[in-house]
Amino acid sequence: MSIVKFGTIQNGAGVQVYPAKAWVSFNGTGTIAIRASGNASSLTDTNIGSYSVNFATAITDVNYSYGHSYSNDVSTQHTIGFWGGQATTSCAVVHYNAQNSANVIDKSFVLMVVHR
Amino acid sequence: MIEPKYRIVYEDPAFPDHPAKILVPSPNWLEDAMAGNLPPVWVHLQLKDDEEQAIAEGRLSTFRHDEEKWMLQFTAPRIGPLTEEQAMEYLLMKDVPRRVWEDYQDGANRTRFKIVLKEQVPSDRTFRDAWRLTE
Numbered sequence: 257m258s259i260v261k262f263g264t265i266q267n268g269a270g271v272q273v274y275p276a277k278a279w280v281s282f283n284g285t286g287t288i289a290i291r292a293s294g295n296a297s298s299l300t301d302t303n304i305g306s307y308s309v310n311f312a313t314a315i316t317d318v319n320y321s322y323g324h325s326y327s328n329d330v331s332t333q334h335t336i337g338f339w340g341g342q343a344t345t346s347c348a349v350v351h352y353n354a355q356n357s358a359n360v361i362d363k364s365f366v367l368m369v370v371h372r
Numbered sequence: 373m374i375e376p377k378y379r380i381v382y383e384d385p386a387f388p389d390h391p392a393k394i395l396v397p398s399p400n401w402l403e404d405a406m407a408g409n410l411p412p413v414w415v416h417l418q419l420k421d422d423e424e425q426a427i428a429e430g431r432l433s434t435f436r437h438d439e440e441k442w443m444l445q446f447t448a449p450r451i452g453p454l455t456e457e458q459a460m461e462y463l464l465m466k467d468v469p470r471r472v473w474e475d476y477q478d479g480a481n482r483t484r485f486k487i488v489l490k491e492q493v494p495s496d497r498t499f500r501d502a503w504r505l506t507e
Contacts, residue, residue, distance in 0.1 A: 280398070286495040290398045292373075297401040298467045301394040310467040312401050313445040314419045317436040344423050344437060345416075346467075 277320060278370040280309050284351075285329070285362040295370075305351035305360035306340060309368060314344045320372035324349050327365035335361050373399045374406065378460045379493050382472050382485035383505050392503040394493055397463055405459035411448040416466045419445075460487050 265273040278295035282288065288301045297312040326337050326349075334355075340348030349368065353359035380395040404410065418441055426435035454462060464473055464485065472484050483505050494503065 282396075287490060287493065288394060288396050289490075290396060290400075293398045293400050296398045298398055298463055299396045300467070301396065303391060310395075312398070312404075314416070314423075314437060314442065316442055318432055343427075343432070344435075345420055 274371055276369050277315055277372045278309070278311050279368065281365070281367050282307070283364050284326075284366050285364045300346075302348070303350075303360065305335075305362050306348070307350075307366060308340070308346050308348040310346045311344075311370075315370065315372055316344065317372075318342055318344055320370055322347050322368055322370040325367045326351060326363040329361070329364050335363070337363075337366075374402050374456075375399060376402050377456060377489055378487050379490050380460065380464055380468060380485060380487050381493065381505060382468055384469060385471055385484065386469070392505055395463070395467060397460070401463075402456065402459055405454045405462065406456065408450055408453035410451055410454070410462065411445055412451055413462050413465045415441075415444045415448050417470070420470070457487075 265275065267273055276294065278293075280293040280296045280299065281291045282293075282299055283291065284301070284305070284307055288299065288307075290296065290299050295312045296309050298310045300308040300310065302308055320342070322339075322342070324337055324339075326335070328334060334353075335351050336354050337349055337351045340350040342348070347368070347370065349366065351361050351363050351366075353361055376397040376399060378397070381392050382395065383392050384390060419437055422437060422441065423432070423435065426432050464487070468485065486505060
């Protein structure tokens, strides 16, 4: 396998492309497990519905964006996922029951991607 | 892909009322570790120290890693292949807060972390808020 090093990527029209800095797919229920990841060394289960992804290599600063989606495991009540904080070495998410914000809930599919 | 056998269970002394936290390794990262593709752990520790100082000084929003230190993640000589057990020890220092493991030998008066088999971690999260390390 070879490694390609680059400073800037552009498409055929000369428009700069921004690859993801990190991504992860994990199961946050039962025995927590990462299904697959890029630039993630580990996942910390900090509390019910609350997870922190630790980057394998740090991002240069905290001015990155991360997208987050998750499964709807509760058949009658929806959940809402929130930004849980970010550092150059990790970022966090937390999930609440939409009908009762005092209730947090685990998610079987949590998907996150980081761009900078 | 390698399926990690171990988890790190730890209690953060900065948050004594919080339940125990479970750290789960990434299979992709573990594969890299066992293939010998990691920099020395001190490369990560010095980046974390710099960031924690920025947090303590209230300047995280404007903080940017020193470029030379940041590049060491990619340029420092690799440490060579690790066993899965060695990789977990590396991960403990890299991803678990220093206050959990640093004075473990000298100052701690109770267990703050354990590296356990994944089967030893409760899968029933009914009493998640009550999870504590036992001696």
